[in-house]
Amino acid sequence: xxxxxxxxxxxxxxxxxxxxxxxxxxxxxxxxxxxxxxxxxxxxxxxxxxxxxxxxxxxxxxxxxxxxxxxxxxxxxxxxxxxxxxxxxxxxxxxxxxxxxxxxxxxxxxxxxxxxxxxxxxxxxxxxxxxxxxxxxxxxxxxxxxxxxxxxxxxxxxxxxxxxxxxxxxxxxxxxxxxxxxxxxxxxxxxxxxxxxxxxxxxxxxxxxxxxxxxxxxxxxxxxxxxxxxxxxxxxxxxxxxxxxxxxxxxxxxxxxxxxxxxxxxxxxxxxxxxxxxxxxxxxxxxxxxxxxxxxxxxxxxxxxxxxxxxxxxxxxxxxxxxxxxxxxxxxxxxxxxxxxxxxxxxxxxxxxxxxxxxxxxxxxxxxxxxxxxxxxxxxxxxxxxxxxxxxxxxxxxxxxxxxxxxxxxxxxxxxxxxxxxxxxxxxxxxxxxxxxx
Numbered sequence: 001x002x003x004x005x006x007x008x009x010x011x012x013x014x015x016x017x018x019x020x021x022x023x024x025x026x027x028x029x030x031x032x033x034x035x036x037x038x039x040x041x042x043x044x045x046x047x048x049x050x051x052x053x054x055x056x057x058x059x060x061x062x063x064x065x066x067x068x069x070x071x072x073x074x075x076x077x078x079x080x081x082x083x084x085x086x087x088x089x090x091x092x093x094x095x096x097x098x099x100x101x102x103x104x105x106x107x108x109x110x111x112x113x114x115x116x117x118x119x120x121x122x123x124x125x126x127x128x129x130x131x132x133x134x135x136x137x138x139x140x141x142x143x144x145x146x147x148x149x150x151x152x153x154x155x156x157x158x159x160x161x162x163x164x165x166x167x168x169x170x171x172x173x174x175x176x177x178x179x180x181x182x183x184x185x186x187x188x189x190x191x192x193x194x195x196x197x198x199x200x201x202x203x204x205x206x207x208x209x210x211x212x213x214x215x216x217x218x219x220x221x222x223x224x225x226x227x228x229x230x231x232x233x234x235x236x237x238x239x240x241x242x243x244x245x246x247x248x249x250x251x252x253x254x255x256x257x258x259x260x261x262x263x264x265x266x267x268x269x270x271x272x273x274x275x276x277x278x279x280x281x282x283x284x285x286x287x288x289x290x291x292x293x294x295x296x297x298x299x300x301x302x303x304x305x306x307x308x309x310x311x312x313x314x315x316x317x318x319x320x321x322x323x324x325x326x327x328x329x330x331x332x333x334x335x336x337x338x339x340x341x342x343x344x345x346x347x348x349x350x351x352x353x354x355x356x357x358x359x360x361x362x363x364x365x366x367x368x369x370x371x372x373x374x375x376x377x378x379x380x381x382x383x384x385x386x387x388x389x390x391x392x393x394x395x396x397x398x399x400x401x402x403x404x405x406x407x408x409x410x411x412x413x414x415x416x417x418x419x420x421x422x423x424x425x426x427x428x429x430x431x432x433x434x435x436x437x438x
Contacts, residue, residue, distance in 0.1 A: 001378045002102050004034055010105065017105045020112055020340035030098045037095055040088040044081065051077050100212050104375045106340055107312075107349040113339030119352070120339070125323065126332025130358035134418045138359030139409040140288045143169060145420055146438050149289070161278070161293045165408075168437045172411060172424075173296060173404045175431035177271060180298035180325065180402035184269035187321050189300050189401075192270045194249035197224065199238045202252035205380035207346045207372070208244065220244065220277045246270030246299040247398045252380060254303065258391055259384040265304035265314060269401060272297065289405040290364065296404040302397040303377075305384065311371050311395045312349070318399035319351050319369040325402055326366070328427045331410045332356040334363065346375035355406060359413035366407060367400025 007014060008031060018025050051074060111120045130136045143149030148169030154162035165173055181191050203209055203221060210218045222242040230236050243249060250270045259266070275294050284291060300321075302314045319335065326333045338350040348371040354363040374393040377383070383391045415423040421438030429435060 001100055001375060002104070003378070004099070007031070007102060008034075013105050014102065017103050017340075020106065021103050021343055021345060022114065022341050023101065023103060023345060025098065025101045025103075027102075030095075030102070033091060033095050033098065037088070037091045040084055040091060044084050044088060047077050047081050047084070051081075097212055100379075101345065103345040104348050104373055106343060106347070107308075107371075109337065110343060110349055111337060111339045114341035115339075116342055118339040119336045119342060121334050121336050122351075123323075123335040124333070125327055126356065128332060128356040128358075128363070130414070132416065132418060136358040136413055136416060138288070139357075139412040142359070142412045142416055142420075142422065143289075146422070148172075148437070151288070158293070161291065163289060163292060168432070169408070171432050172428065172437075173408055175428040176402060176404060176407055177296055177298060178431055179427055181269070181271055183321065183325055184298060184300065184401055189267045189269040192246070192250060192268055194246050194253070194270045194272060196243050196246075196249070196272050196275070197240050198243055198249055198252065199240065201255070201380075202248040203241055203243070205255060206248040206251050206376050207344065207379070208248060214239070214241070222275050222277055242275035243272065244274050244276045245297060245398075245400075246272040246274075247301055250299070250301045251303075251376060251382070251396055251398075254382045254394075255380040257382060259303070259382070259394065261305065261384050261386050264384055264394070265302050265310070267302050268300070270299050270301070272299070274403075288360075289409055290360070292405055298401040298403075300399040300401050303382065303394045304397070305386075306374060306392050306395055308348075308373070308395075311373065311397060315349065315351070315369050315371050315397055315399070318397065318401075319353070322353055322367055322369070322399060322401060326353065326355065329407065329411070329425045331407065331414060333366070338368075344370070346372045348373045348375075353400075355410045357406075357409055357413050359416075360409070364406045364409065366403060366410075369399035370397065372396045372398075 011027060011031065015027050018027060111118060113119070148165065148167050150164040150166060154164045185191055200214060208219065208221055209215065214221065214223060216223065221244060224240040224242065228236050228240065250268055273294060274297050278291055278293060300318050302318065304310050304314055323335065333353050333355045336352050336354065338352060343350055350368055350370045352368050353366050355366045357364050373395050376396045377393040382394050384394050385391050411425060412422055415425065417423060421436050423436050424432050424434060
C-alpha cells in the first residue's frame with residue numbers, strides 16, 4: 001500500500017510499473033475515485049459544520065418561527081447527510097480495494113520481462129554438472145533406497161504432497177536448520193521462534209493476500225477451521241491462519257509501533273514450520289519433495305530507515321550470507337535478479353538463489369531476498385521517529401536464509417555415491433556425527 005499523495009505525484013511511473021508487473025489495476029479510475037472521495041468528505045464536513053451552526057441558532061432563537069425555520073433546515077441537512085455518508089462508505093470500500101493493489105515501483109536495475117524466462121543470471125558458484133562418474137539418481141529413488149523418506153505413507157496420512165522424513169533424512173534437515181540458525185546468530189541476526197498461527201492482519205500486512213481480505217481461491221494460505229477462545233473464555237472472533245514463512249510474524253511484531261531511529265536497522269531471523277497450500281501449482285512437481293505443503297525454514301528480516309541505498313546494501317548483505325551457506329554446503333548455485341513480470345506487487349527488487357539438482361536435471365529456487373520499501377510498513381503501521389521527531393514509515397526487507405526441502409534434495413543428489421550412499425557435507429558432520437549415510 002502506498003501513500004495517495006505519492007500516487008498522484010508519480011502517476012506516470014506507477015502506470016509503467018502496473019504494466020511491467022502484468023497487473024490489471026486502472027490507475028486513472030483510482031485517482032478519479034480519490035477525487036470523488038475527497039469531494040464527499042468535504043461536503044460532509046461542510047454539512048456537519050452547518051448542522052452545528054443550526055443547533056446554536058435553535059438554542060439562540062428569539063421566537064418560535066425562527067426556531068422552526070432552523071429546525072427545518074437541520075432536517076434537510078440531516079437527510080442530505082444520510083445520503084452522502086453511505087455513499088462515502090461505499091467509495092471508501094472501493095478505494096481501499098484499489099489502493100491495496102497499487103504496486104511498488106521497481107528498482108532501476110530490475111529487468112523488464114513477462115515470465116521467469118526473462119529473469120537474469122548475475123552470479124554463479126560451481127557448475128551445473130555431476131562429477132560422480134555415473135548417471136545420478138534423483139532424491140526420490142535415493143530416499144526410498146536408504147529408507148529416509150516415505151512418500152506413500154505420507155500421502156496416506158497427510159494427503160497429496162504429504163511425506164515422512166525418517167532417520168538420517170530427518171537428521172539432515174535438523175542439521176541444516178541448526179547450521180542456518182547458528183550462522184544467523186554469528187552474522188548479527190538474533191534468532192526467534194515466532195508464532196505460526198497468526199491473525200489476518202499479519203498476513204495482509206506483509207502482502208500474503210492478493211486483496212484486502214483472505215480469498216481461498218487465490219491465496220496460498222491455510223485458514224484454520226476451528227476457532228479458539230479469548231482469556232475471558234469467550235469465543236474468539238479473529239480468523240487464524242498458518243504462516244507460509246516466519247516473515248509475517250516477525251514483521252507484525254512491530255505493528256502499530258514507532259521505533260527510535262537509533263535502533264535501526266533492526267535485524268532478526270526466525271525458525272518456523274511453514275505451510276503452503278500451493279493453489280497456483282496444480283499439476284506441477286507432483287512427485288518428491290520439490291513442492292510440498294509443509295516444511296521448515298530459517299528466515300531473515302530487516303527493518304531500516306526510508307533510505308533506498310541503505311535497503312539495497314542490506315539486501316546485498318543478506319543474499320551474501322545465503323550464498324556463503326550454499327558454498328559451505330558445497331552446493332552449486334546461481335543468483336538471478338527477478339524480472340518485473342515475476343516481481344510481486346509490493347517488491348522493489350528481488351534476488352533468487354537457485355541450487356543445481358543433478359538427479360532432477362534442473363535449477364531449483366532455494367530462497368529469495370526482497371526489498372518492499374514502505375509497502376508493508378504502511379499496511380502494518382510501523383514507523384520510526386527521526387532525530388527531529390518526525391515520524392516516517394520504515395522500509396522492510398526479507399530473505400530466505402535456508403529452507404529444508406530443496407537443500408535436502410540438493411545434498412542427496414549432489415553427494416550421492418555410486419554404491420547408493422550419500423556423503424555428508426563437511427559443515428553438517430558435527431550435527432550428524434557421521435561422514436556418510438547408508
